[in-house]
Amino acid sequence: MIKTPICDLLEIEYPILQGGMAWVADASLASAVSNAGGLGIIAGMNSNGEQLRAEIRKCKELTGKPFGVNVMLMSPFVEEVARVVVEEKVPVLTTGAGNPGKYMAAWIEAGIKVIPVVPSTGIAKLVEKRGATAVIAEGGESGGHIGELTTMALVPQVCDAVKIPVIAAGGIADGRQLAAAFMLGAQGVQIGTRFLVAKECTISPVYKEKILKAKDIDTISTGRRLGHPVRALKTPFTREFARMEYDSSISNEEIEQFGAGALRKAARDGDVQGGSFLAGQVAAMVTKEQTAEEIVTELFAQAEEILGGAAKWVK
Ligand code: TUI
Numbered sequence: 381m382i383k384t385p386i387c388d389l390l391e392i393e394y395p396i397l398q399g400g401m402a403w404v405a406d407a408s409l410a411s412a413v414s415n416a417g418g419l420g421i422i423a424g425m426n427s428n429g430e431q432l433r434a435e436i437r438k439c440k441e442l443t444g445k446p447f448g449v450n451v452m453l454m455s456p457f458v459e460e461v462a463r464v465v466v467e468e469k470v471p472v473l474t475t476g477a478g479n480p481g482k483y484m485a486a487w488i489e490a491g492i493k494v495i496p497v498v499p500s501t502g503i504a505k506l507v508e509k510r511g512a513t514a515v516i517a518e519g520g521e522s523g524g525h526i527g528e529l530t531t532m533a534l535v536p537q538v539c540d541a542v543k544i545p546v547i548a549a550g551g552i553a554d555g556r557q558l559a560a561a562f563m564l565g566a567q568g569v570q571i572g573t574r575f576l577v578a579k580e581c582t583i584s585p586v587y588k589e590k591i592l593k594a595k596d597i598d599t600i601s602t603g604r605r606l607g608h609p610v611r612a613l614k615t616p617f618t619r620e621f622a623r624m625e626y627d628s629s630i631s632n633e634e635i636e637q638f639g640a641g642a643l644r645k646a647a648r649d650g651d652v653q654g655g656s657f658l659a660g661q662v663a664a665m666v667t668k669e670q671t672a673e674e675i676v677t678e679l680f681a682q683a684e685e686i687l688g689g690a691a692k693w694v695k
Pocket of ligand 1: 452476477479499503518526527608610
């Protein structure tokens with residue numbers, strides 16, 4: 381068994397969090413991951429306060445185990461979402477795409493465990509000072525909104541910079557990468573892309589098919605010009621987005637407008653022309669649809685075998 385202090389801290393069996401993927405991570409997926417012994421997470425990004433409240437209540441019906449909500453700090457609904465998670469007594473929050481500093485005191489006061497995603501040691505130290513329970517060090521291999529550093533470089537540096545537990549994210553889809561995360565000093569992992577094809581994941585079958593067929597070089601990051609690079613599968617949409625970014629006659633507003641609604645079009649409608657199919661660099665390693673429970677148990681069985689045999693490399 382791989383047990384780390386965050387298992388006790390979060391009251392989970394396996395030290396694995398499911399990424400709070402926008403337009404993807406609903407009560408169905410989050411409850412399945414929590415029921416499998418990990419920490420399922422509902423995306424707060426695509427909901428206003430009342431829609432999120434309904435999803436949280438659904439999740440409470442589907443699992444008696446702890447689950448979390450991801451607060452995407454660039455969301456237009458961030459203020460209502462920040463309030464609803466307190467009212468609904470959500471046990472754990474993760475945050476992404478910004479500095480959660482201004483909300484942290486209220487969340488901690490309400491007894492919520494706050495685990496921000498951090499792209500650098502500076503932000504990790506800052507949220508530790510504000511009372512974060514742990515941090516998620518997410519490398520740029522991941523899907524969605526990304527920082528500059530890779531997981532291999534970022535995780536050990538964040539481990540050295542803070543005393544609170546570090547959870548590794550970005551580029552983790554199998555037991556080898558899970559084992560490597562522990563070797564880098566992480567106490568747990570957050571996984572997104574592999575859960576896209578979980579049976580309980582309600583996204584369009586078109587999205588799942590695209591993940592299952594992806595090759596190693598099939599993701600691209602776009603949006604650097606707008607200050608928030610995002611990794612997604614290469615599609616007509618991302619190619620056009622990349623072209624617009626290099627065209628100085630096109631304004632940032634026009635580019636933002638072009639991207640509006642693209643996450644929903646991918647996840648809910650399976651729109652292969654206009655959708656943005658967010659995915660990490662490990663998409664090619666995701667080759668079969670499984671239940672959340674099969675994914676979690678397979679990952680840990682592989683990692684345990686590797687870590688148990690690690691001594692064979694040491695003479
Ligand atoms: O947030 C994510 N991944 C996401 S959010 C998202 S939705 C979206 N929609 C439209 C445009 C962009 C995104 C899809 N995927 N991951 C966590 C994450 N957080 N990655 C990087 C960061 C981050 C970046 C800067 C965290 C803190 C931060 O602080 C900078 C500062 O100084 O405020």
